[in-house]
Amino acid sequence: MGSDYSKDGCVHNPPMDERNLKVLKDYLRNYELPKGHEGYVNILMFGMVGAGKSSTINTFLSALDPNGRTTTCVPTGTNPDSLTTELRSYKLGKLKFWDTAGWNALEPCQETKVLLRLILEGRIPIGTNLHDFIPTSAKVNPVILGNVIHGVAFVFDTTVVDKISDDIMKQFQDLQTIVAQKCVYRVVIGTKFENLGIEEKNHAWIYEYKPLQQKFIQLSASTGINKQCMxxxxxxxxxxxxxxxxxxxxxYVLEHMIRNIDRYLKTTA
Structure with missing residues (x-):
C-alpha cells in the first residue's frame, strides 16, 4: 500500500465486507434500550462551525438505510438553512441524533459552558434558537427526560486540526471536561479525511494512513481523549x-458508541 500506510499507529481495523455491514446495520436498526429505560439513545453532534456535524448525521441516516440510499434531510452546504442555529433532532429506530450550532460561534464562552450543560441534561426544548437563548438556572429550565444526552461525538475537520488556535482548543478542553463530568460517553469523529490526499480506492485502509494517524496524535494531545475513541x-x-x-x-463508530452507552445504561436501570 505504499509508505503512507503503517499498522503501527492503527487504532481500528473494521472488517470491510458485506457480512460486517449487515451485522452493524442489523444491530443498530434493531437496537432496544435495556429494561428500565424508555425513549431513545440521544447522541449529540458537537463541534466548530463547518466541521461537518449536520453532514455526519446525514451519513449515519444514509448508512442505516436498508439499501444504503443517501439522505439529505439535515440541511448542509449551500442550503439556506445549513448554518445550524437551533437545537434539532433526527431519529431512526431507537437512535436520535442531535444537531447544534457551532460552539465557537456562541458567545460569550462562559455562557457556552452553561448552555452545553443544559443540553446534556435535557433542559433545552427542540427548536430553541441557541444564538438567542440566554442560559438561566435549572429551575427555569426543567429536565425533559426524552432529551437527556447519552453520548457526544466531537466533530473535527481533520484538515484544520493543526491550525486551531491554542485559545480555541483551550475552550474546547473546558467543554469536553463538562461532558466527562456528566459521565456522558464521548468520542471524536474526524471528517473531510479525503482532503488529506487518500484516494477513494484506499478508504478501507484509512486507519493505517500516516497523515490521519498524525491528526489523531495531535487531537489526543490537545483534547486528552484517547486515540481509541477517535x-x-x-x-x-x-x-x-x-x-x-x-x-x-x-x-463502526456508531456501534462503538451504542455498545458503550448500553453498558452504562444497564448499570443505571
Missing amino acids: FVVSNQWNGDQITMIKQILAL
Whole structure:
C-alpha cells in the first residue's frame, strides 16, 4: 500500500465486507434500550462551525438505510438553512441524533459552558434558537427526560486540526471536561479525511494512513481523549447510494458508541 500506510499507529481495523455491514446495520436498526429505560439513545453532534456535524448525521441516516440510499434531510452546504442555529433532532429506530450550532460561534464562552450543560441534561426544548437563548438556572429550565444526552461525538475537520488556535482548543478542553463530568460517553469523529490526499480506492485502509494517524496524535494531545475513541466518517458521496466502505466507517463508530452507552445504561436501570 505504499509508505503512507503503517499498522503501527492503527487504532481500528473494521472488517470491510458485506457480512460486517449487515451485522452493524442489523444491530443498530434493531437496537432496544435495556429494561428500565424508555425513549431513545440521544447522541449529540458537537463541534466548530463547518466541521461537518449536520453532514455526519446525514451519513449515519444514509448508512442505516436498508439499501444504503443517501439522505439529505439535515440541511448542509449551500442550503439556506445549513448554518445550524437551533437545537434539532433526527431519529431512526431507537437512535436520535442531535444537531447544534457551532460552539465557537456562541458567545460569550462562559455562557457556552452553561448552555452545553443544559443540553446534556435535557433542559433545552427542540427548536430553541441557541444564538438567542440566554442560559438561566435549572429551575427555569426543567429536565425533559426524552432529551437527556447519552453520548457526544466531537466533530473535527481533520484538515484544520493543526491550525486551531491554542485559545480555541483551550475552550474546547473546558467543554469536553463538562461532558466527562456528566459521565456522558464521548468520542471524536474526524471528517473531510479525503482532503488529506487518500484516494477513494484506499478508504478501507484509512486507519493505517500516516497523515490521519498524525491528526489523531495531535487531537489526543490537545483534547486528552484517547486515540481509541477517535474515528473517521466520510460525508462525501456521488448519486443516491453510499458505498459499502463509507457505510461501514460510519456504522463502526456508531456501534462503538451504542455498545458503550448500553453498558452504562444497564448499570443505571
